[in-house]
Amino acid sequence: MLNETVFIGGKEIANRVVLQPMEGCDCNEDGSPSELTVEKYLKAARSGAGVVWFEANAVCAEGRTNPRQMMLTRSNLSKFRTLLAEMREIARKECGVSPVFILQLTHSGRQSIVPMIAYRNSVYEEKRPVTDANIVTDEYLDTLPEKYVASARLALEAGFDGVDVKSCHGYLFQELLSAFDREGRYGGSFENRTRLYFNCIRAVKEVLPDGILLTTRLSVSDMVRKPCGFGTTETGELDLTEPDMLIEQLAKEGIQILNVTVGNPYYNPHVNRPYRKGGYVAPEAADVGLARFEYIEKHIKEKFPSLTVVGSGLSYYREDLIEQSERQLREGICDMVGYGRMWLAYPMFYKDHLNGEFDAKKCCLACSKCTELMRAKRVSGCAVFNEYYRNLYKEIQK
Ligand SMILES: Cc1cc2nc3c(=O)[nH]c(=O)nc-3n(C[C@H](O)[C@H](O)[C@H](O)COP(=O)(O)O)c2cc1C
Ligand code: SF4
Numbered sequence: 001m002l003n004e005t006v007f008i009g010g011k012e013i014a015n016r017v018v019l020q021p022m023e024g025c026d027c028n029e030d031g032s033p034s035e036l037t038v039e040k041y042l043k044a045a046r047s048g049a050g051v052v053w054f055e056a057n058a059v060c061a062e063g064r065t066n067p068r069q070m071m072l073t074r075s076n077l078s079k080f081r082t083l084l085a086e087m088r089e090i091a092r093k094e095c096g097v098s099p100v101f102i103l104q105l106t107h108s109g110r111q112s113i114v115p116m117i118a119y120r121n122s123v124y125e126e127k128r129p130v131t132d133a134n135i136v137t138d139e140y141l142d143t144l145p146e147k148y149v150a151s152a153r154l155a156l157e158a159g160f161d162g163v164d165v166k167s168c169h170g171y172l173f174q175e176l177l178s179a180f181d182r183e184g185r186y187g188g189s190f191e192n193r194t195r196l197y198f199n200c201i202r203a204v205k206e207v208l209p210d211g212i213l214l215t216t217r218l219s220v221s222d223m224v225r226k227p228c229g230f231g232t233t234e235t236g237e238l239d240l241t242e243p244d245m246l247i248e249q250l251a252k253e254g255i256q257i258l259n260v261t262v263g264n265p266y267y268n269p270h271v272n273r274p275y276r277k278g279g280y281v282a283p284e285a286a287d288v289g290l291a292r293f294e295y296i297e298k299h300i301k302e303k304f305p306s307l308t309v310v311g312s313g314l315s316y317y318r319e320d321l322i323e324q325s326e327r328q329l330r331e332g333i334c335d336m337v338g339y340g341r342m343w344l345a346y347p348m349f350y351k352d353h354l355n356g357e358f359d360a361k362k363c364c365l366a367c368s369k370c371t372e373l374m375r376a377k378r379v380s381g382c383a384v385f386n387e388y389y390r391n392l393y394k395e396i397q398k
């Protein structure tokens with residue numbers, strides 16, 4: 001099933017394999033791909049995947065998480081165009097596929113270099129202190145749809161096949177979803193808290209020609225107790241009441257692919273990327289997290305059949321990856337399967353599988369040392385199977 005073709009909005013996607021956005025924090029300061037970024041994406045092109053979902057790309061300089069976050073601009077457009085053209089050529093020659101490239105558009109909000117927060121949040125502020133001066137004004141938020149549109153137009157010029165208006169992992173749009181106590185046009189009621197997200201989606205949709213995909217990556221629940229998180233009860237249990245209202249509206253607004261994710265990796269990383277190894281001690285068993293993903297994805301797929309659902313969190317499965325992916329497709333849990341850490345560790349896993357050469361020894365260990373590199377403000381990649389990042393990891397250990 002993984003290798004079945006999918007048709008979305010008239011676009012043909014060669015198979016159901018999605019390489020999830022994986023930020024490398026390795027772009028040049030102007031936001032263009034560096035040698036390391038190019039190396040990573042050329043590997044993605046060789047993988048045979050139907051979709052390469054590019055990492056978080058800031059729509060404005062103040063919304064970057066770090067000075068090396070990807071940021072497509074008019075002045076570096078040609079570098080993106082060259083990269084995409086090279087990727088297409090490689091994918092065609094080496095895998096016989098024409099992959100779909102999606103660019104993830106983001107504003108990092110609380111995780112920006114200077115935090116830009118939606119409201120004071122006692123749970124998150126234990127880790128990164130802020131003051132009222134970090135709260136973004138309504139007037140600032142009003143300017144963002146224009147910035148998303150400008151980035152989406154550039155993405156089209158660069159040759160992307162779709163854009164993702166991202167709302168996940170605690171970044172600005174996601175944080176606004178739980179701005180219950182914020183005053184003004186962007187806080188309080190459900191309509192206000194979702195206003196900016198939908199304004200950006202509508203504005204971007206208007207400039208996308210037919211055949212270009214409109215997508216979103218959504219943290220369906222932050223798994224942080226209400227009122228500090230979205231999609232939960234006051235005691236932090238999953239509550240899909242508001243996520244259902246949100247997703248219904250996303251479907252009405254013309255979102256074609258919903259890339260499902262959960263949690264906030266700065267606060268509860270085990271929710272978003274179940275751990276098998278490593279120093280982090282998760283407060284829940286990995287099975288619980290894996291089952292939560294499946295429950296949410298199946299719920300959405302059944303309730304909103306017009307959406308193409310991409311599943312997440314499967315790198316944990318290691319040698320059982322393909323079997324588990326096929327099972328999820330067969331059982332109607334998702335329509336396409338997304339791989340994050342696995343493709344950093346073992347970019348050729350899918351092509352090797354097709355050739356009967358899948359090698360369990362090359363599979364991701366689900367240790368998240370790659371995340372540790374990011375948190376240590378280094379460039380990020382697989383610190384287990386790639387010598388360059390392994391050496392960097394040794395340095396941060398020292
Ligand atoms: C180093 C690293 C960078 C990531 N960068 C992004 C990103 O730019 N955008 C995003 O939506 N998710 C990002 N994620 C989350 C992954 O896309 C994925 O959802 C997560 O790793 C769980 O899937 P997995 O179990 O297959 O790894 C990142 C995760 C890691 C470990
Ligand atoms: S460091 Fe490598 S093996 Fe460990 S989780 Fe990241 S990609 Fe997987």
